[in-house]
Amino acid sequence: MKTTPIIACSIFRPALEALGDSIPSHPVYFLDSRFHFTPERLYNEVVRITQELKVKQVFLLYGECSAGFNLPIPGINILRVNRKDCLEFLLGPEQTKSFARQRCFVMLPEWVIRWEELFYHWFGFSPDLLKTYMQEIYSSIIIVDDHSTSLPDATLKDIAQATGLDCQRYPVDITLFRDAILPILTELE
Template sequence: MDNNALGPGHATVVSCGIFRPEIEHLARQGRFPWPVRFLESMLHMTPSLLEAEITRLIGSLDDGPVVLLFGDCHARMSEHGSLPGVRRVRGVNCCEILLGPERYHRMLRDGVFFLLPEWTSRWEDVFIRRLGFADSRLAAQFMGEMHTRITYLDTGVTAVPLVELERIGHFLGLPVTVEAVDAAALVRVVEESTGDGGADC
């Protein structure tokens, strides 16, 4: 299959589960017309398993082109995106995919640590059980060496979890801000990959 032959409306999107709430919301509104296969977002914690699952899923989708809605989430991700009939959306990670490169890099230079809704609800699993920061003081010391604040990216799909964000900020020793982002950015990046400009954002 020619890698340039991703026709409008015919691709299957393989997406990180971190975008599931936003994509399902957009799909209910008729704004995300592509079929989607989600992979568990916690696979990012074990890149080799993520690579294996993406490889398996691409291999199972033999009825049309594939768009990968992922950033540089494991070391061989660019190889996935160069396979025949497969494209990957622009963006080094999920935050840049939503924010766009200019806004993302500006915030990154300011020392922002980003949180998305799906991982915010699972922050204890990420930081305490998987990264091993059972001691808040160690977590705060580690985060403070690289970051100036935590910014929650509010996609407008779920209510901002203010109480949980306060807990996270206290545990990680950083102030928390909320930044509005447009969930329809997910539509636009897939359109760019497929050449389909027909979805109404």
């Protein structure tokens, strides 16, 4: 029987690598986190990978970050963790909701590093419009720091300056992420 592969958002790469041998080993295929915005393209990628690997089951390690992420793919059994978005994997559902209620814009490490690409290319904002948008919709920025990626203070300052919002580091324990994915990985064993 073929091993079930993990198809994961690249946003989880540092956390998965940091977990190392503390979780059961499975082949992992990382997809760029830009698929966060394009569920149809994500699904095309999943289909492509499953066809290449000739498997009928995958563990799709994505949150429900866009509408359409939960649509089934005919002929493929997709295993998922019940999380509303990628933030819930690292913060847990309660803390994620608490930040949302405080109107915080929460950034995971990969997006912190790629913040200019995120705001100016993917979101399509000009510098001025970005400030207007962020200040209208959000009250502050939370930087999730799971210690798996170096997040320099200077980068946080740049983000704060670009958005005009206060930018706070929020340390998290990577075990929350491990606990979220472990049940499926164990089941696959």
